[in-house]
Structure formats: C-alpha cells, structure tokens
Amino acid sequence: MIEGRPFFQPQWIIDNLDEIGRRLGEHVLMTVIAVSAGFFISFGLALLVRGRPRLYGPVIGIAGTIYSIPSLALFALLIPLTGISLLTAEIALVGYTLLILLRNIVTALDGVPADVIGAAEGMGYTPLQRLWHVELPIALPVIVAGIRIATVTTIGLVAVTTLIGMGGLGYLIINSGIRRFFATSIYTGVALSVALAVFADLALLAIQRRLTPWARAREGRA
C-alpha cells in the first residue's frame, strides 16, 4: 500500500462512476448471455434425454466433467482455439451452467404428475401443445430455481474472466484493485458483485411468483 493514501476513498468512486457503471453493465451482459445460452442448450439437451433416457447418464456425466474443470484451466484449454476473447469467456461460463440447468430442467419435467400427463394425452393435446401448455408451466418453479442458482454462480464466475481481458466487476477487483494494491476498487467491485447476485436472485424469484400464482394456492392449502 502506498504511504499517505487513505484506505478507502469515496472520492475515487465518484470520479470513476462512468467506469464502474460500464463494468457493472458488462458484468450483467456477460451473465445474461451465459445463462440464456446455457438455458437454451440445457433445454434442448433435456428434451433429447427425455426422449432417450439412456442418454441421460452420459450427458449429465459430460456436464459434470465440465463443471469440475477449474476455470483457469478451462481458459487455458480454450485460448488456443478461440483466443483471448468474449467468446472464450462465454464458452467457459455457459459450460459451467449446463450441469445445474440440465439437472433442474429434467427433474422439473419428471416432476409433472403422471395423472396430469395422462389427462392431457386423453383430451387430445398434441405432444408439443402438452409440453408448452401443460408440462412447462407446471415445471416452471423448479426450472426457475435452477436458473437462480446458475445466475448467482455465473455472476461469481464472470469476475474470473478478467484474467483473459473481460471480467466486468472483476476488472475493478483484480486489475485496478489487487494489482495496484488499491482497496477502494476491490471493495467496490466485491460489493457490487454481491449486490448484483442478491438482486438477480430476488428478481428471478419475483418473476417466478408472478408467473405461477397457482403454486401459492397449493402452499396456502398445505
């Protein structure tokens, strides 16, 4: 630490609001891209393994393997292929969401009661109508629970992508913070990152509650 400089400098935050805002926006964007892409891939995989249950084990195994690779090692593996780029960062981030999202989507769809599916079939829903109008709405609370975990996890991981030149709030923590022994930047980055995670989690919960008023009718009775 440099002598004579106060530990925490509010003035720095005020002077750098633009930069902080930009990093926050980048953080949000990277998270949204990663979770959305992860969701669509997982959703497709979930439909695939539902049709072919024997694939469930291998697909979950691969997603689990990706999940277990340390993030730095995953960047190292990807850089020769995709360079130091947003794509590299997103491939890694998406990879980490797959295990969580896939498992939740499959569990959620499996949790739709058999009698409900039987009734839907007997009343003349086509398989696609049944998925869209019956199974997905009923599976929604469990699917959203998975998206919440994936989102919070991703918000934490985005910071690490600073090491390959991305990073959002991670830039404040690592590049302008740790590398320059500048505590104000570190705390700003950490605080915003935590606040973002909490906010995203609560926002998703609120959206889920709005979309599934019937789930509360059930809780109310239980």
Add this chain to the structure above:
Amino acid sequence: MTASPPTPPTRIGAVVALEHVSKRFGPPGTPAAVEDLSLVIPAGEICVLVGPSGCGKTTTMKMINRLIEATGGRVTIDGEDVMALPAVELRRRIGYVIQQVGLFPHMTVADNVGVVPRLLRWPEARVRERSHELLELVGLDPATFGGRYPAALSGGERQRVGVARALAADPPVMLMDEPFGAVDPILRDRLQNEFLRLQAKVRKTIVFVTHDVDEAIKMADRIAILGRGGILAQYDTPDAILAAPASEFVEHFVGADRGLKRLSLGRVGDLPLLTPILARAGESRRTVVQRLDAASADYALLTDAAGRPIGWVGRHDLAGDGFLAEADATPGSAPLQPESTLRDALSAMLASSVQLGVVVDEHDVVIGLISVDAISEVLRGARDSGA
C-alpha cells in the same frame, strides 16, 4: 370435423362398436391383453367394463380413444372407424375422466373446463360461456369456483370439475376410468348419484371402467364382464347377469350374495317414501311430543331451517319442558338420495340406531324416509319371483 362450436342442445351419444378387437403388447405369440373382443354399446347407454385386475378393461377402454392402439379388429363410433381420424382429433371428440382426475394445477377451474373447446379453437367468449354452463351443470357455482385453482378444491369438487371438463366440447362418447375410485364411500355414493342424474340429462354413450361389482351394478345399463386375458365372459344388463350368470367365472366374480346384490338394482326413489315427523330446533318439546303422539311414532327428524337433516330425536330426548336444541338430536346414517341403491340404503340403515333412512334431494333437503321393512318387502318379492 369442423371447428365450429356445437350449439347448446347436447348431442346425444353415439353407438360405440368393438369388432373382434385384440391387443397384444409383445410380438405375435405372446399372450393377448385383450382377445377377440366384440361389443356393441347402444347410443346413450352406460356400459361398465368390469373384471379382476389384469383383465384388460382399461386397455379395452383406451383402445376407443387410441391411447392404446388395437393390434387386431376395429373400433367404430357411429360407424366411423376410429383410425380414420388423427389420434388427437379423435380424443378431442371423446370425453375422458380418470381416477386421479388429473386437473391441470396451473389452470383455474374455468380454464380446466375450457381445455378441449380451446384445443378445438372455439371463440374465446364461447369457451367462457361453455365452462360457465358446465360448472353449473355439475353443481359448482361458476362465480365461486371458476377462478379457483384445483389445489383449493376438495376431492369431490375436483371430481365434478373433471366430469365438467370431459363434457365441455359436448362429446357423444365419454370414457371414465374408475372415476370414483379415489373417494370415500359416502362421497362416492353422492358422486355416483349426481352422475346418474347428469347422465339422464345429457344421454352420452359412456364406457365406464371399474373393478367394483357393486358400482358396476349401480351405474350400468349394460355390464361387460371381462376375464383374464381380456376374454368377454358375459355382456348383458345387470339384472340378467345377476339372474343368470353365464359361467362359473361370472358367478364367482359377482359373488355368492347375488340375491343381496340384486338390491343394487332397485333405487330408493322406486319405493314409496314415508313422511317423516319433522322437528326444528327452537320448537317446544311438548309440541313435538304431541306431534309424535298424533302419528303414533317414536322418532322425529330434526332439520335445520333449510330442511336439511340434522338427526333423530326420540321420546326420551323430549322428556320435560323447554325447547329443542340441535344438540338433542342423535345423528342418523348418511342421507340417501333417490338414486341410491336399496343395497346402500340397507347397509346405511343397519349401521344406524334408528332403522329409517333419510332421503334427501340434490340440495340435501329431506324428501322422505325409507324403512327396512320396505326393503325386505322388495327382497321377498324378488325371491318369490324365483331369482
């Protein structure tokens, strides 16, 4: 079939015919689940498929709406082969009720009832109007229940919504797979009675699956008894089956108490009902005693202000002065309805201290009494006529 909504006068049932239908789940050579089954179900009748578990009754039913595809023979509805339409279109034309009801938890009651009309792309206003009509038809107030979610309903209410949902698009044919199997006996009796009243209005052709012989006798215009391997053991009216079982298997299946079971053929409403001595809470005990004396009766039936039964008051409950309270009454057996079978009436009465059955209408208002004597009269008559 066009998507234009049918008009309110309900379509009467269609003839459902099974011609040499069989179903084998494995490759040729494996034992059949249903073997060469032929049945003609007349329009507007309730045909009950009954038999021991594994007799293929549910399989048979599901071959009508092609939830299971027959491997041999054909099924026709009003002469039209069910294979002529895509399966989903066929199913939208056939009502379907299952034991667990299978209401959609994420849809309101009104939306559940509107499912098939919406699949058929009826105009939205017509869908709402129709689900309104049907909730009323099954005795649920649309304003109260329409906006609720299934989780907030009782078992009986759910079952009623299930029936309303199956009737929504006014299908000529309805399939019911143990529809009252998951409710307690008293509620089951009520729901059965309600359904019979409803059927008298809508006159659908109904294929009804149950494993319960008594339910079959009560509900059926015709019973098809299936044996193991889906072989038709007998197909006839309940009366004919009880009077003359076609085989030892049928005789064994309907049980040794056939004489008693024939009581299930008679309905409470078929017998002349006795007029009860009524009493209300708040009346003076003396007035009620005078009324009992005048009729030389021993028990009065206490009802609430709407005429719904509360319980019996005997002479010993009426000793002394003062006024009658609801707490003075001894609850009797569960109320019967005109559609209740004499057998249910008898067992209800035998379980109660006062051997009179209270008969109520669909609003639970007392309409009369039925006595054990009247029922034994019927039993004697049946024996004398040689059954």
